[in-house]
Amino acid sequence: MPANINPTVRRRRLGAELRRLRKASDLTSAQVAERLLVSQPKISLLENGHRAISPRDVRDLCELYGVTDRQVIDSLMRMARESGQQGWWNTYGNIPNSVYIGLETDASSIHTYEPMVIPDLLQTPAYAHAVIETTVPPIPAQQADARLKVRLRRQHRIYDPARPLRLWVVLDEPALHRVVGRPDIMREQLEHLNALSAEPHITVQVLPYTAGAHPGRQGQFSVLRFADSPEAGMVYLERFTSDLYLKKPSEVQQYSMMYDHLQARALSPEGTRDFVTDVTKSHIDVASRP
Incomplete structure (x- = not known):
């Protein structure tokens, strides 16, 4: 194909x-x-x-x-x-979120809110491996390796010079502090996050604890837009057993408004990079302790 x-x-x-x-x-x-x-x-x-x-x-x-x-x-x-x-991802076997991967591959832009971990497209290999290792129930090493390869290949979308994905990310502060893997993996991940956030087609904002209660308390969601029908869009909700895809214009509009509120409460992109740098130092301090 x-x-x-x-x-x-x-x-x-x-x-x-x-x-x-x-x-x-x-x-x-x-x-x-x-x-x-x-x-x-x-x-x-x-x-x-x-x-x-x-x-x-x-x-x-x-x-x-x-x-x-x-x-x-x-x-x-x-x-x-x-x-x-079949899509390219099917050659790796039974990969979860396969429907979403197909949509992500064709999306022109994605607005995503993530309260728990760094989003898949911005993860380093070591961080992604540590996340996949927490899968419940545990999966065989060969299957975990396949999932890691798929995740890293998905990241090609944000590096494609001919058609880079326009990516907006709002991260809740706990995602920066939660140690995934080891402190040195977190240091590398946060440095990688700051480097990517400087790219013109990637915007990252942190929602600090001081923002208080906010509309994202229900959990992760992403709003996808497509070049062939930018007015339509789709909302993706990742869940433990069955993901949800919302297509009704009223639902897409509601989640888009929610995302606008989250962005308004979050730190600016510049302020976010400074904030991430400070959190990175705390992981470096922990990693350097005997």
């Missing part, structure tokens, strides 16, 4: 186009399901990009929607074939 093809994104785009065609034909998803003798949930899954769709399904839907343009049909069927292929 060509390197620039992202099956997750192909499914999402194909589903959105099929939804548009269905609405243009003035049909409900229940009516489509009844005419094609399939379940209504199947139609919803296809339109939301949560299920791969076969070229045959595309052909049947196009016929039902009255699509006669051969170029349009061929384009949709090509997307269907590509959406059934």
Whole structure:
């Protein structure tokens, strides 16, 4: 599969186009399901990009929607074939958050709030390894190594000179103090964080204890935007057993507003770098003790 093809994104785009065609034909998803003798949930899954769709399904839907343009049909069927292929991350075996990885790969910008640890895209190899080691239940060393390789490869997005990811990060202060691995690993990680935060396409802000109670008390979340539909967006909530993906405009707007409030309460990017430098010194002091 060509390197620039992202099956997750192909499914999402194909589903959105099929939804548009269905609405243009003035049909409900229940009516489509009844005419094609399939379940209504199947139609919803296809339109939301949560299920791969076969070229045959595309052909049947196009016929039902009255699509006669051969170029349009061929384009949709090509997307269907590509959406059934695997992303690069699938070659590493059973990797969690695979749906999110596909979306992250295609995102033009991500606003993320993290209260507990440094976000995946900004982690050093040693820090990432220490985080993965805490997986419950424990996983075999070979599987842990695969997850580490996937995490480090995901970071290519923020180093891509042709299409760098625009990344905003709000970190709650505990993430800086929590010793992941060892104090020397934390020192290296915080120095790495400060170096990355100086990049023009990466913004990092710390939410200090002095900010008091704030809207992020419910936990981690990320707001993703895409170049092909910047007005839409998606909210990602990472959970222990089942991640959540919110697409309703009202939900995306609510989380975007929450993020704006968190940024307003956080330290400035410049103030954050000074703050991180001071915390780094405390880890150096601990690491140097006999």
